Amino acid sequence: MGTIIDPAPGEHVAMLRKARGWTQTQLSDRASVSTSLLSKIEVGDRALTPEVAAALGRAFGTSMADVLGRASVAADDEQLLAQLRSAMRDYDMPDPQAAPENRVTAGLQTADRFRDAADVAALIILLPGLLRSATTYAHTANTPQAWSALADVYSTVYWLAARHRWMDMAELAVTRQRWAVEQQPNPVAEAFSSRDRAGTYLNFGDVERGLVVVDRAIAAVQSAPLGAADRDLAVGILNLRGMTLAGRLQDKAEGKREAQRHIDSAWRAARSFPRDIDAHGLTFGPRNTFTHVLATQVDLGRPRDALALTDDLGQALEGLPPTRVAPTRINAARAQLDLGDRDGALENLSHAFDAAPRWPASTPWAAKYCVSWPPCTAAPTPN
Template identity: 85%
Template sequence: MSTSLLSKIEVGDRALTPEVAAALGCAFGVSMAEVLGRALVAADDAQLLAELRSAIRTYDMPDVQAVPEERVTADLETAGRYRDDVDVAALITLFPGLLRNATTYAHTANSPEAWSALADVYSTVYWLAGRHRWMDMAELAVTRQRWAVEQQPNAVAEPFSARDRAGTYLNFGDVERGLVVVDRAIVAVQSAPLSTADRDLAVGILNLRGMTLAGRLQDRAEGKREARRHIESAWRASASFPTRDVDAHGLTFGPQNTFTHVLATQVDLGRPQDALALTDDLDEALDGLLPTRVATDPDQRRARPTRFRRL
């Protein structure tokens, strides 16, 4: 890492990427959580967070009283809305009970759909933990997600689990291994008994993660080759959804979200002109996408959502 780059990061002229953060942590002998700093929670949320951690620990201890499928399904839909709206406070409130109920339901029903529902809960826990830089919880959530998927064969849920696992490598700056996880999952999907639409959805979601990883490779030439491979594959897969992007397992895939990832990847690769050449009207290209981040104006005290489905 050059002194020039480090200086630019220190004054805010360059972003602190996971790869640079991991390199700094290695040099100083500290964890990624210490380098990035953990986001604090309000005092009222501390107990809810402790309850969530407890629910994660008791992943194989369902409650005695059965939980109806309708309750889990309704709470999952509510969690999806909170995630789309980036309503973190509401998610923290919902999660402890939802995770325990989904755990009990999965053990009782013992069906691919029930275990997939539990995996979706863990996926959103990973999403929440990653944004707060609770690295230990993020890794544990992905591990539990994978465990849930493995309880019953589910060719659709497995690639979504692999996508999140690759994300943990991205978070820790280990881009090469993240790409290995993505490529292995794509190979598995190609040979799975899936419909064309389900296969394209799974491959496309993995391609989006692959693009992001490729854009962070230190070897720029290799990054461009890997990015091109995933970009071309994602565009082919998005052809199965020509009219609109589709939502599945808390994620979005289709032509519009593929566009946002291609745009961001070109920027990551240091090719801003290629990014600008993608469209003459960026607002129109991003119109309709739900926010995944909310910035707060300290003067107005109001949330200002951004239309960017990147992570």
């Protein structure tokens, strides 16, 4: 995707601060954020978390999304985004020509591969046509499976939008996702949609309400007529979101209690799966639970507990997609930095860089992005 090089989030904060003529001390006082942390954020030594971004937004008198800054796109990609937004507007307008189930299935499989590889350039080409096909298929078939497939497409739209901080599109995507799963009873798909809805609260720094969404969804799953495996899958995927939210609570004592509750439940659910499984574009099982627990322990200020989860991080991450390997390596590096192990942190950051998804510049654009997706026939030249 021809994404323009935008200022880093911390640099963007500094720009907003200087535009108001404020010093770092003045901003930190208004936002109730330490000057030391603000200084590190502005120079890129610390990540700008949604919670801090929300606090800075209140101080600036603007939205958290404006503080984070929206990722810009090149002019050629604006047309692709316009096509995606148009397909989202037409959520209740199926095409006159039928969309075969196998086309939608193939498109979802391709979208999952692109998502695992964080191949946003491919997704932005794929999604408008896939969304229209899935919309037509859902309206025509009118089965729980068909509506669930449409919800899965909206989940991928949410992932793409949240990644680029297009918060309006992200919120619309989860609203459409919830609408789709409510057309026919499907408790598992509803749980996955709640997981994404809770993610919008996480993105806006409102972790308390995000936890409410998760807990309500878990209660609904536990009372639904489901088999043990489906129940564990739905509860487990919600627990992963719950522990992430809990790790971001400002009250760390409460965060530890809430996180441990979700961690314990996630491990119990993971026992039903000898290995990780893919469902609705997401992954659940023992190894993905491990990566979430490690990240949560780091967020809670427990670096030793995080690093004690495994003696061989490489083996623990073997076979996981780059979108999970790279962040876990970074989280391990955060824990090592907290313990003063700069050499170990540098090694993990090097592994994270190596794991980060990329593709050869020589790969033909259309050949790469249009595999298994017949409607994708007019891919643009990459920027």
